[in-house]
Amino acid sequence: MKKRLYIELENCIGCRSCLAACTQCGGHEERNRNYVYDVNPLVNRQTMPLMCLHCVNPACARSCPAQAIQVHETGAVLSALVEKCIGCQNCTIACPYGIPKFDTEQNLMYKCDLCIDRTKDGIPPMCASVCPTNTLQWLTDEEIANRKKQFNMDNGKWISSMPYLEGETNVKVNLPGILQGITKLF
């Protein structure tokens, strides 16, 4: 059963468990690859996570001169292969979401690989497995479709893709209802 990362942005309470969990994933060498942002830092405490959305047509891989960024058969856009990455940083400029991180000392880019050692076997990625508020979930397409119905958001405000993202992504994102002035039907 193919599962996806599904993000319900408004649930985020800014605990940054996902960042801490990310550091503990095999192959991540104790450095996190995701972000949590304050939406309006001077006014309120609302936060939102920002993960690699694993584009169907990834700009990072398209702009890589070394073919170091590979797309896994599950659709995950993998981190740079350590022996291939030549350190040009094209990917960091190309990514529309600013996700890839670059280590100048190691001359190496690293980015979210959706914990490929886990997700290739159907185990949720580290971030989703620790998220205490169900901001990050690991769901099948069917379950995601049910959410869509349940939230009664069939009004163009459901953002799994355009115009809120730059293209089709493998990670599905749900637009926050509260910030849009809409009440979700739980």
Place this chain on the structure above:
Amino acid sequence: MQTKTVNNQKHQRSINNAFASHFAKSMFLAVSGLAILTFIGTRMFTHVDLNLYGYMVGTIIFLGGFFYRFISWGERPPTKLLIKKGMKLLFRKSTPKTTVNHLAVYEFIWNRGIYRWTQHILIGWGCILACLVTFPLVFGWMYFTMDDTGYYNIILMGMEIMTVPADGIIANLSYNALNITALMVIAGVSMALYRRIKNMQARAEQTILYDFLPLYMLLLISITGLALTFMNVFLHGVGQPIMSLIHQWSVIITLIYLPFGKLAHIPFRPLSIFARNYREHYAEQSMKKCNVCGNEFVSDEQSKDVVAVLGINQIEFQTKEGHHLAELCLPCRRKYRIAQFSGFPTHDVKVKEANQNAKG
């Protein structure tokens, strides 16, 4: 349209017109080059070691795979661009330093871990030194003759460069060069295999075909090579003919495999020097200011190049505010996305982004 016609006319006068494809041209030039060097090195083919002809054929098949793989790779838009600009910037003052750093002492691997650096130095330099000995022997660029009993003449490219006593240090180093490199490679490969078996992070991602096969192939080459020495020295040559065929087979298979697996990083790693030069040179020229916060984050040239490359791939990240997303610095680009999610312009709030690095 106009420019295209002009280009075509230019092509018609070029030497490229003599060849059906880039592949044909590269193959022709490489094989001709080898033949000429061999003609000179072997003093007009009088000193060819026919015992090694299998390696010669293997090398030519390797060249076929190599050009096939790397010409198709070089046709990718970002690669083509980087190679073109990298060639132009090849003679920067910092190039020798970068080259030594990236291709000889591997400082960036040291920063990834001393264990990994040690294994890479052993495997890398073991292979490089072995190639420096093997290929000149195969193509007859280097051979030994004996005029006076007990003294070897070392002939390099047809020129006698040295006469050494047959039991001296240099002679012994020459006989044992491949044994020494074999021991280096075996030590390095054993370290790599140990890491791949024990290290949980490596275990998470490795695959047999991509990560283990090249290690096994190098191990096979080294062990069969050492076995040849063992059979000659201790067994009076028993089994040596068979073992030399096994050794030859393992080397040729590895050569043919080289451009297609993990070992492909050997011939293509020099591109990291191009990348470094490219970044350094254009950063000195002019830096791109972020369209939102005004911080300089990348060279103007690279920003333009990435936008162009994405354009070739039909990817346009034009925002409704009228800039390309590649013109925003990374924190602003992330905040801009949060702004798209929330409807609130986070990127316009003049607050430095919070620390995004968790302590592992």
